[in-house]
Amino acid sequence: MVAVTKLSTQEVWALLDKVPDPEIPVISVVDLGVIRDVQWNGNTLNVTITPTYSGCPAMSVIALDIKTELAKNGLENVHLKTQIAPAWTTDWLSAKGRAKLEEYGIAPPQVSGGPQRCPNCKSAHVKKISQFGSTPCKAQWQCVDCLEPFDYFKCI
Amino acid sequence: MSALFEFLLRQGDNTLVLGHRTSEWCGTAPALEEDIALANTALDLIGQTQLWLGYAAQVEDKGRSANDLAFLRDVYDFKNVLMLETPNHDFGRTIMRQFLFDAFQVHWLTALTDSKDSHISEIAIKSVKEAKYHLERSRDTVIALGDGTEKSNVIMQSALEYLWPYAREIMSDDAVDEEIASLEIAPLPSTIHESWLQIVEPTMRDACLKIPDSNFVHNGGKTGLRHTEHLGHMLATMQVLQRSYPGVTW
């Protein structure tokens, strides 16, 4: 019998917070809110993830990155479970994640359905270019004052 | 074939066939923003397909996967409505087809969130969020083009006339729908017709388009009885890899 040093679930959450979102690398998969649960079941670590958009191609990359990061820390026996209910919502983005998004140039989601301000010059004078953007989770907007086009993280 | 399995195939085949058709625009749309929007819409639809056909495969319980159902069935096993397999033709017809479908789908998925089958309700809660912003875009675009130039109006009017006889197959009921409704898994599709019209009529008015008088409805897609010749051509492209190299993975 080889003794397995078990990390606490809190330590696992901290490790997962180092895994970047493959499409928006400034935020972690924890910031994104896709990690729903971390539980030990005997010597197996169960990690529950929820997809952002049902067809999001980043999900398989996220799953691989999570396994890789955990394996680097000696956690080989990891079971990833995908769960669709409750459905992912932008409300699950962490406050840290929202601040990092804006710093990176992506306007964070707002309940009003549009960006609060331009991430570049902070003007509230913005207009929508397209409902869809560079990834399924984003729309294209533009600042009317500084003219900067920017991504807006859609609110769902 | 159980009514539940058949019902799930209908949901999944609708999103699969429209998703594939929409993906045909990838790289060739009239503007970059539209190219991105079409590709993202296709992606959402294919994602929803994985949920529907994944559950269908589980209900069937014969060891088939969502992929097997998508890539290894032939034309007459497909249960999508005919409108969704019609060729893209042009951007106007593509966006009109999307709108006529979205206007149904938003109300339909909303109704399915109350399904007695908790897995169906979960899929509906996830998918309806996406259907809502699909509708927002397709409705705005139909209005912009219908109420655009003389030429864009003609194109949109002809798109509406072409698609109208197909549009309401999705709201026709049959024995499968009756059984599903009696189990409280889903309402009868015909019950969505009124709310569908409440989206379609004002949109066509704003778009300066005239809804055709005809009540004729092409049937045969959702039962699999009589698909158009277009579906076979579409599947030949969509399934070519699995047909040429059975079981191939990468």
Ligand SMILES: [Zn+2]
């Ligand atoms: Zn600005």
